[in-house]
Amino acid sequence: MEIKREPAALRVQSLNARQLLRGGDLEGANQSAHLEDTELERYVEERVLTTTLDKTVAWARSNSFFPLGFGLACCAMEQFHAAGPRMDIARFGFEVFRASPRQADLIIIAGRVSIKMAPIIRRLYDQMLEPKWAISMGACCSSMGVFNNYALVPADKFLPIDVHVPGCPPRPEALMHGVLKLRKLVQNDPDMGWRERYDAVGTEESPLDA
Amino acid sequence: MSPAPTPVDSPALSDYRRREQSIDLAPVGEQLVGLDHENETTEELLTLNFGPHHPATHGVLRLLVTLQGEVVRDLKPIIGYVHTGIEKTAEDKAYWKAIPIVERMDYLAYYFNAMAYVGAVEALVEVEVPTRAQYLRVIHLELNRIASHLIWLGTSALDLGASSIFLYCLRERELILDLFEMSSGARMHTRYFQVGGVIEDIPAGFARKLREFLKVMPERADEYGAILNANEIVLQRLRGTCPLDAETLLGLGVTGPLLRAAGNPWDLRKAAPYSSYEHFEFKIPVGTVGDNYDRFAVRLAEIYESVKIIEQALEGLPEGPHITEDRKVALPPRHELATSMEALIHHFKLVTEGFRVPPGEVYHPIESPRGELGCYVRSDGSSKPARVHMRDPSFVNLQALAPMCRGNYIADMIATTAMLDPILGGIDR
Amino acid sequence: MPDATGLELLARELGDAALETVYYRNRATVVVDPAQIRGVLRTLRARGYAFLASVHGVDHYPEEPRLGVVYELLDMSRVDRITVKLRVPTDAPTVESVTEDWPTADHQEREIYDMFGVVFEGHPDLRRILMPEDYEGHPQRRDFPIGGEPVIFTRDEAKWLEARE
Numbered sequence: 001m002e003i004k005r006e007p008a009a010l011r012v013q014s015l016n017a018r019q020l021l022r023g024g025d026l027e028g029a030n031q032s033a034h035l036e037d038t039e040l041e042r043y044v045e046e047r048v049l050t051t052t053l054d055k056t057v058a059w060a061r062s063n064s065f066f067p068l069g070f071g072l073a074c075c076a077m078e079q080f081h082a083a084g085p086r087m088d089i090a091r092f093g094f095e096v097f098r099a100s101p102r103q104a105d106l107i108i109i110a111g112r113v114s115i116k117m118a119p120i121i122r123r124l125y126d127q128m129l130e131p132k133w134a135i136s137m138g139a140c141c142s143s144m145g146v147f148n149n150y151a152l153v154p155a156d157k158f159l160p161i162d163v164h165v166p167g168c169p170p171r172p173e174a175l176m177h178g179v180l181k182l183r184k185l186v187q188n189d190p191d192m193g194w195r196e197r198y199d200a201v202g203t204e205e206s207p208l209d210a
Numbered sequence: 211m212s213p214a215p216t217p218v219d220s221p222a223l224s225d226y227r228r229r230e231q232s233i234d235l236a237p238v239g240e241q242l243v244g245l246d247h248e249n250e251t252t253e254e255l256l257t258l259n260f261g262p263h264h265p266a267t268h269g270v271l272r273l274l275v276t277l278q279g280e281v282v283r284d285l286k287p288i289i290g291y292v293h294t295g296i297e298k299t300a301e302d303k304a305y306w307k308a309i310p311i312v313e314r315m316d317y318l319a320y321y322f323n324a325m326a327y328v329g330a331v332e333a334l335v336e337v338e339v340p341t342r343a344q345y346l347r348v349i350h351l352e353l354n355r356i357a358s359h360l361i362w363l364g365t366s367a368l369d370l371g372a373s374s375i376f377l378y379c380l381r382e383r384e385l386i387l388d389l390f391e392m393s394s395g396a397r398m399h400t401r402y403f404q405v406g407g408v409i410e411d412i413p414a415g416f417a418r419k420l421r422e423f424l425k426v427m428p429e430r431a432d433e434y435g436a437i438l439n440a441n442e443i444v445l446q447r448l449r450g451t452c453p454l455d456a457e458t459l460l461g462l463g464v465t466g467p468l469l470r471a472a473g474n475p476w477d478l479r480k481a482a483p484y485s486s487y488e489h490f491e492f493k494i495p496v497g498t499v500g501d502n503y504d505r506f507a508v509r510l511a512e513i514y515e516s517v518k519i520i521e522q523a524l525e526g527l528p529e530g531p532h533i534t535e536d537r538k539v540a541l542p543p544r545h546e547l548a549t550s551m552e553a554l555i556h557h558f559k560l561v562t563e564g565f566r567v568p569p570g571e572v573y574h575p576i577e578s579p580r581g582e583l584g585c586y587v588r589s590d591g592s593s594k595p596a597r598v599h600m601r602d603p604s605f606v607n608l609q610a611l612a613p614m615c616r617g618n619y620i621a622d623m624i625a626t627t628a629m630l631d632p633i634l635g636g637i638d639r
Numbered sequence: 640m641p642d643a644t645g646l647e648l649l650a651r652e653l654g655d656a657a658l659e660t661v662y663y664r665n666r667a668t669v670v671v672d673p674a675q676i677r678g679v680l681r682t683l684r685a686r687g688y689a690f691l692a693s694v695h696g697v698d699h700y701p702e703e704p705r706l707g708v709v710y711e712l713l714d715m716s717r718v719d720r721i722t723v724k725l726r727v728p729t730d731a732p733t734v735e736s737v738t739e740d741w742p743t744a745d746h747q748e749r750e751i752y753d754m755f756g757v758v759f760e761g762h763p764d765l766r767r768i769l770m771p772e773d774y775e776g777h778p779q780r781r782d783f784p785i786g787g788e789p790v791i792f793t794r795d796e797a798k799w800l801e802a803r804e
Contacts, residue, residue: 115770115771116770116771143788144787144788147787148785148787148788148790149785149786149787150778150783150784150785150786150787151770151778151786152787154788
């Protein structure tokens with residue numbers, strides 16, 4: 001392909017949008033082609049990506065979750081494996097496990113939630129910035145799991161959970177399935193109004209607000 | 211500072227600035243000026259809370275650290291954030307149904323939890339474990355030891371800043387978990403050990419895959435050693451930091467690699483062998499100084515020794531049953547259920563009620579990757595245990611954290627917590 | 640383990656502190672008087688059992704005295720283990736703490752206090768260790784309910800929803 005080096009050729013060609021839409025192409029408007037109605041629509045659809053701002057934002061959010069590095073017990077080991085080399089969570093873009101809840105938007109509660117730990121998890125969830133999601137990984141935090149006793153509380157009781165991942169512990173593939181399901185959920189940009197039942201909308205700004 | 215502060219009640223000031231300017235720094239200035247360096251207690255001590263959610267605490271461990279500058283003056287661990295009531299739940303289940311409950315205690319050494327419990331029950335019921343089952347148990351226990359040390363190495367290196375080691379260790383651990391999946395169907399918490407033996411014999415192909423792994427593992431361990439031992443930062447953070455002598459450690463009840471790093475070669479696999487460990491030749495790595503570097507080196511060397519044990523166990527694996535023939539304790543093989551009435555009745559009794567154990571109490575200790583893991587089982591004659599207590603090594607070893615860290619820097623405290631290898635599931639049970 | 644004769648000789652040495660000896664499945668146990676536990680452990684330490692492996696509690700419900708504390712001692716040079724047990728009733732659950740002689744008993748006695756309610760006199764910091772600080776009750780006692788969430792089956796769902804209203 002020969003590269004034209006004449007100054008005139010290097011000038012940015014400002015094209016009339018109308019010329020493009022009416023069937024012109026980049027090398028010179030073909031004024032004679034006219035497209036109408038459905039042909040025009042199809043022509044535009046093939047060439048221009050239209051979307052609403054909401055959908056774009058939802059797409060961006062869903063592809064870049066920042067998980068909060070929060071592992072409690074055995075499920076945390078499988079969470080490590082999900083971030084490990086074989087079942088790589090980084091190929092979806094989620095490998096940035098943040099240490100601080102203020103920088104994270106996804107909390108993966110991996111492990112058994114004891115009654116001593118529950119208020120702390122709730123506090124962490126409150127400190128996360130909107131929009132935020134929660135995945136309950138494992139049987140112990142989704143329901144009571146193997147241990148149906150005085151010491152545990154299922155995460156559903158104090159925290160709105162978006163996706164429950166069953167397993168004891170769930171394989172890294174199962175965790176990935178859960179995360180991808182959440183991704184699909186977020187892409188469809190759901191209305192999060194149900195979280196008001198938990199009084200969990202908004203972010204806790206300072207410890208004095210609690 | 212600002213050139214000419216606006217008066218405090220001026221409307222031009224924001225709330226924040228108003229608060230800032232109304233702070234009187236004079237008393238603090240007097241304190242700082244009047245420091246008495248000989249009597250350090252007049253300086254300000256700061257109590258800082260580490261965790262329970264903190265990237266450097268292994269699991270949900272909360273530490274209340276009293277600092278003077280960057281020097282740790284006192285340390286108080288607060289635990290209980292993952293207390294699951296395992297011992298109470300195990301009282302509610304039949305003896306063999308409590309095995310999955312007890313397995314989930316120390317969640318990196320699940321075979322060891324099962325082994326301690328099953329060993330105690332076998333002592334109570336007085337059932338013989340066939341040699342093939344013992345060798346299979348040893349293979350799985352040592353594989354689990356390597357897996358536990360790999361996670362320890364990965365997360366400790368992550369704490370110290372060497373984050374690529376974490377991914378390398380997970381790569382090897384995937385191989386081990388593949389082997390576990392082959393033999394029992396699950397990667398973690400496999401309930402492979404049963405009272406009287408193991409639940410199933412190893413499948414075809416397991417031996418070949420295990421041999422491949424055994425060829426690869428020492429080379430990889432060499433890699434880790436090469437990377438970390440040549441890393442100036444890791445060496446400076448580990449060498450000479452937070453040593454503790456063997457006497458104090460024994461007083462605190464510490465066993466395992468921590469005690470061996472301080473020079474005491476106490477290892478239950480050699481001292482009081484169980485499950486045919488006496489058939490195998492292996493060495494016990496022992497440190498000299500008892501600082502963090504020795505703890506690291508001892509655990510890394512233990513990986514090689516475990517590989518040796520598995521090789522010997524695999525070579526010498528005898529033929530025979532994989533679980534005891536006593537049908538009152540172990541489930542009969544499924545093909546017998548179609549032909550034998552007794553087998554059916556035994557199966558029914560075992561699954562619904564479980565076997566009854568004569569009243570008595572037993573304490574059965576084994577050597578887990580963190581130290582002496584003991585299981586105390588008290589039976590009252592029924593089919594459910596009356597008390598199951600797991601003497602977890604991390605729970606006792608945690609008491610050594612405070613003496614180790616007093617007088618050292620915070621950064622050393624982080625490195626020491628990593629080298630201590632606490633597993634909160636075992637600590638909190 | 641000391642064999643049965645060794646156990647009897649040891650018990651004789653402990654004098655009136657030893658209430659009973661049990662030799663079961665090759666393991667030796669001495670049941671002692673709760674008031675003299677420190678002396679007993681000191682004597683055993685002098686005899687070589689210098690490592691306290693474990694201190695844990697048992698609930699002997701419904702036999703009285705109900706609460707038991709078990710000490711597992713280990714002699715590392717001879718690889719010998721011995722168990723020391725004591726029993727206290729629920730209305731007077733005090734035992735002298737051995738933390739001064741054996742620093743390892745610190746957290747372990749706190750756990751027994753938390754789970755069973757045995758009060759250790761002389762313990763430097765007797766607080767709950769596993770349960771929240773303000774928890775009421777001693778969970779591991781046999782008459783403490785196991786708790787937990789009710790498992791809702793589909794056939795009971797309507798009833799349960801009604802009960803919640």
